Amino acid sequence: MTKQSFATALMTMVGAAVFAVSLPAAPAHAEEPGALTKAWDSTRQGTEKAWDKTKSGTSEAWDKTKTGTSEAWDKTKTGTDKTWDKTKSGSAKVWDKTKSGTSEAWDKTKTGTTSAAHDVGNWGERTGQKIGNTGSAVGHDIHNGFTDDDKK
16 A cells, blocks of 8 residues: 555545534434434445445555565576586686696696706716816917917
């Protein structure tokens, strides 16, 4: 029941009551019902009809509200379930990619570390060869510097 329909019903009842009170009093020994009785009966019947319409309208509005709420809840629940399923599925896929990427990165790290260790192990040998060759070349150059011999 809306505020508007309640206010309308209330004002109708107050107006009818004011009208009924403003009518002249009925004669004491009247055979027919007086104007006041007729007005009161009419007001009572109008009020009962208005009240019945109000109750009926309120019941219908409540039924629509319940139905609409149930439908909205069902849609919300269904949408939430679908969203949760997508979230779970997406999380699983992302986790699989993360695990795979981590494994690949770790394999590259291990390979790189192993290669670097082997290179470091060979570094001394390579450096020694270069230093040994460099010494001969430097000695030869010094010898050439003191002599005019161009032998190499």
